Amino acid sequence: xxxxxxxxxxxxxxxxxxxxxxxxxxxxxxxxxxxxxxxxxxxxxxxxxxxxxxxxxxxxxxxxxxxxxxxxxxxxxxxxxxxxxxxxxxxxxxxxxxxxxxxxxxxxxxxxxx
Amino acid sequence: xxxxxxxxxxxxxxxxxxxxxxxxxxxxxxxxxxxxxxxxxxxxxxxxxxxxxxxxxxxxxxxxxxxxxxxxxxxxxxxxxxxxxxxxxxxxxxxxxxxxxxxxxxxxxxxx
Numbered sequence: 001x002x003x004x005x006x007x008x009x010x011x012x013x014x015x016x017x018x019x020x021x022x023x024x025x026x027x028x029x030x031x032x033x034x035x036x037x038x039x040x041x042x043x044x045x046x047x048x049x050x051x052x053x054x055x056x057x058x059x060x061x062x063x064x065x066x067x068x069x070x071x072x073x074x075x076x077x078x079x080x081x082x083x084x085x086x087x088x089x090x091x092x093x094x095x096x097x098x099x100x101x102x103x104x105x106x107x108x109x110x111x112x113x114x
Numbered sequence: 115x116x117x118x119x120x121x122x123x124x125x126x127x128x129x130x131x132x133x134x135x136x137x138x139x140x141x142x143x144x145x146x147x148x149x150x151x152x153x154x155x156x157x158x159x160x161x162x163x164x165x166x167x168x169x170x171x172x173x174x175x176x177x178x179x180x181x182x183x184x185x186x187x188x189x190x191x192x193x194x195x196x197x198x199x200x201x202x203x204x205x206x207x208x209x210x211x212x213x214x215x216x217x218x219x220x221x222x223x224x225x226x
Binding site (some may be wrong): 041043044092101102104107 | 147216
């Protein structure tokens with residue numbers, strides 16, 4: 001999707017290892033979000049950011065941490081990956097105040113923890 | 115728990131027919147949004163309806179909002195095979211409106 005890139009697109013990792021997913025935007029949007037999508041659960045919010053170094057927890061934040069040192073990058077880290085964290089992870093951005101405008105989503109990262 | 119819940123979970127129709135999906139939510143909102151997701155892709159924003167609006171149109175899309183019933187509906191008229199996708203409603207995580215949370219979605223299949 002234009003203006004927002006997720007990397008890697010696919011990753012297989014072993015249980016217990018740390019994993020970092022990257023979301024990069026070129027839109028200079030203030031707000032960034034990480035979601036996970038699983039069958040039967042839809043999308044669930046993990047963490048979000050409302051500015052550089054400003055982050056907060058979402059619905060399912062346990063086992064995840066985030067960092068935002070620059071406007072354009074929002075990193076999601078699985079501190080010690082577990083099989084329950086196998087999922088598709090989506091990053092999203094928005095320009096206006098949080099929920100007052102539509103989000104633009106990245107293409108997703110498919111993570112498999114074995 | 116999720117704020118919005120879509121109904122039905124799955125819907126199969128023929129090309130040319132109308133498709134209606136419903137969303138119920140739990141708390142008061144400033145606005146409600148609808149998104150589409152094609153298989154293997156990210157979500158795409160379709161339409162936003164504010165709490166003081168009752169109906170909104172965008173092309174073949176018609177969205178209604180009933181705040182007294184805490185529900186919304188998305189109508190796609192004259193469906194096409196390309197409308198085959200999952201559709202999600204989204205509302206704010208909390209009263210401060212800090213982030214969107216999504217329902218589990220309705221999977222629409224349009225056959226030709």
